[in-house]
Amino acid sequence: MVHRTRPAVPPSRRRFLGIGAASAAAVALGTGLFPAPTGRSASASSYPFTLGVASGDPRPDGVVLWTRLAPDPLAPDGRGGMDERDVPVSYQVAADERFTTVVHRGTAVASAELGHSVHPEVTGLEPDREYFYRFQAMGEISPVGRTRTAPDPRTEPAALSFAFASCQRWDHGHYTAYRHLAEEDLHLVLHLGDYLYEYPVGGEVRGVAVPDHLAVETVTLEQYRVRYGLYKSDPHLQAAHARFPWVAVLDDHEVSNNWAGAADTDGAALARRAAAFQAYYENLPLRRSSLPEGPAMGLHRRISWGRLADLTVLDTRQYRDDQPCGDGRSDCPERFAPDRTLLGADQRDWLLHGLRTSAARWHVLGNQVPMTQVDSDPGPAARVWLDSWDGYVAERDRVLAEAAASGVRNLVVVTGDRHQNHAAELLADHSAPGSPVVGAEFVGTSVTSNRDGQDLGPQGRALLEANPHLRFVNEQRGYVRCLVTPGHWYTDFRVLPYVTSPDAPVSTRATFVVEDGRPGLLEG
Incomplete structure (x- = not known):
């Protein structure tokens, strides 16, 4: 079950800066709400599914x-090799990979206004069940994707x-981590940000000559x-998307x-x-409730996994005050100001209300920047990252x-951003020794x-020395695998020895356990 709120944007700003009222029909068509128009097709003739398929935000009765x-994902005009015409895209959902038992079918419309993307929201499925899906457009059939619905909220x-x-x-390495992730036995994948990077990419990277534009x-x-076209062309990233439903936030x-x-005004x-x-929005499996309105986008939401876990996805960018003291790393007094906000008042109230009212055993916060204090100075002074x-x-x-x-029974925060693995205990007051x-x-x-x-390395050792509540630091690349049961939470840090060459193996560097009702960390 997904619950979220949506920021308001004045209509005049929405029309000027982003999608306006004309796009409402495009969105409805792209989600399959209205019948597709007939007699209209694109002139492009090459294979259109070069960026793969994906699913996301599972509910007990369906997914997006x-x-x-x-056909040409790196085309300089950003159109992906398509023209301005709409394209009907049919889709099927089946109970088996051979599509002998099709349980849902429909048609959405890929419009130029939304980058010829479609986001059909499928309902009427059974809870806690694996399904398979595929698309058809322009005389071609897409790869088959696998997805899963969430459990019945009463169970x-x-x-x-x-x-x-x-x-x-x-341009920093191969996506071998996603090749290994796609081979895991998972219910879903949570992506916590920096799906792409805005910096220039040029020259020869990964043995590929990158176009000058x-x-x-x-x-x-x-x-x-175009940048999404570059990133999403990677076959390992496509495999991970096609294998599991994703829950994504930027x-x-x-x-x-x-x-x-x-601060961006x-x-x-x-x-x-x-x-x-x-x-x-055009490149991720997001529901129409996340459609941006100019410079505003509804991304904080809650996804329930029955009564076992509530996953609360936070947005720590869109409503935050400017970083104190010019950003960077320091211990400036401004960071303690009582009125400073990372979440914004509305999102913070929504978060706290959800924690108070949830019946789930585990409360999981999907978070972009570290919540625990991370002091990089082992001495008496503090030197912290002010962006977190x-x-x-x-x-x-x-x-x-x-x-x-x-009375939140089990609070676990999962976080990205830092390019390091950390296992930490969250303290009521990080400035007070012995804080609960x-x-x-x-x-x-x-x-x-x-x-x-x-x-x-030296930086990681300094972090361990300066932060007693940090139980583990590692600086390799990879991903994190979590198994949540009624009695225990298990976290495996899955790491690769290198990414600048392909085909690196994966291994579990460390495992940590949280017991139901006991907030501290145990080594596995």
Whole structure:
């Protein structure tokens, strides 16, 4: 079950900066709400499913499906080799991989207005069940995708198995991590941001000569679309999307480094954000409730896995105050100001209300930047990253205090951003020695960003020395696998020895356990 709220954007700004009223029909057609028009097709004739297929945001009765038609995904105009005409896209959902038992079928329309993407929302499926899906358009059939519905909200399933990943800079390495992730036994994948990077890509990368028009920073809608075309052309990323439903949220690099929504008020910044949001929607399996309205997009939402777990997806970019003291790393007093917000008041109230009222055994926060204090100075002074929750201390303390006061049984935060693996205990007050442990946080490393890592370098050792609540630090690349049962939570840090060459093996570097009703970490 998915619950979320939506930010309001004045209509005049929406029309100027992003999708306006004319797009309502395009969205409805792209989700299959209205019948597809007949007698209209694109003139492109080559294979349109070069970016693969995907599904996402599972509910007990259905999922959202996704594909984007792009015979030439790196075309400089951002159209993916398509023209301006609409294209009917039919789809099927079946109980078996051979499609002998088709349980749902429909037609959506891929329009130029939405980058020839479609997001049909399928309902009427059975809970906690595996399904298969495929698309047909322009005389071609897509690869087959596999997805799964969420359990009945009245039941407590025996397990939830998921992986989370983030930070996949294409020009920093191969997506071998996704090849291994696609071979895992999972119910879903959680992507916590930095799906792409806005920086120029040029020269020969991964043995591929990158076209010159990618050697610029992404600012316009066309440039963001082409960048997604580059990233999503990777076969390992496509395999991971086709294998499991994804729950995705963006961080900063999908727009620009360390952007802060409440501080970006000039026209150029808002126009860039509107372009980035639209391209993100066009390329991820998101429901129409996440359709951007200019520079605003509804991404915080809650997905329930029966009575076992509630996954609360946070948006720590769009409503935040500017980073204190010019960003960077320091211990400036401004970071303790009581009115500073990372979530915005509405989202914070929504989060706390959900924690108070949820009947789930495990409460999982999908989060973009580390919540636990991460001091990089082992000495008496503190040196923290101000872009994370360390720059918004009062709000962190309030969220953790209210979670504890509300009787939240098991609070676990999963996080991206840092290009390192961390296992940490969340304290009621990180500045007070002996402060009670109120939850656990697992920070996942990057898929590729920062290129080949190492097991533990000087920076990682300094973090362990400076932060007693940090139980584990690792600086290799990979992803994190989690198994949640009624009695225990198991986290496996899955790492690769290198990403600058293909075909790296994967291994489990460390395992941590959280017991039901006990917020501390145990080593597995």
